[in-house]
Amino acid sequence: MAIEPDTKDWTWVxxxxxxxxxxxxxxxDPASVPALVRDAVGRWQEVLRRPDVAVRPDTATWFPLEYAAHVRDVCGVFDRRLRLMLEQDGPVFPNWDQDAAAVAGDYEHEDPARVGEELAAAGAAVADAFAAVPPESWQRRGLRSNGAEFTVATLSQYFIHDVLHHLHDVRG
Incomplete structure (x- = not known):
């Protein structure tokens, strides 16, 4: 089953x-993002224990396991982007196609327990990385490959929306 790729530019959030x-x-507040991530990871763990974790709600929507695997990977992508912004001046982020990642990672056949463990580790790593941002670095800049510009602060806000939005998607 092919899910239609999401081509929206979500920077409007x-x-x-x-x-x-x-x-x-x-x-x-960007300083609140680490706590929000940690809380969200706990909620994702509950989602991954549900009996419907691998049940598609309709033909056009990922099931909760796929969303959880996506969020796990989002944590890694944003951790790497944050580190680039802190280490380099004005980096351009490598392109990441979330839909291609879902296919390549075979999200729909992943083991929920393993996804839970990996999501916990990736969430902790990115939460720790955001928690360690020095106050003078929140305005450092980076660019997405499509030209969208972020500061470390707006990157944290954009990231937390993604994590929480997908919890909403799965009613977590």
């Missing part, structure tokens, strides 16, 4: 609340 999930990313 940095300017207005998300009508789908209710998250107001721009209002999140």
């Amino acid at each position: 940095l300017r207005r609340p998300c009508a789908e999930c209710g998250v107001e990313a721009a209002r999140e």
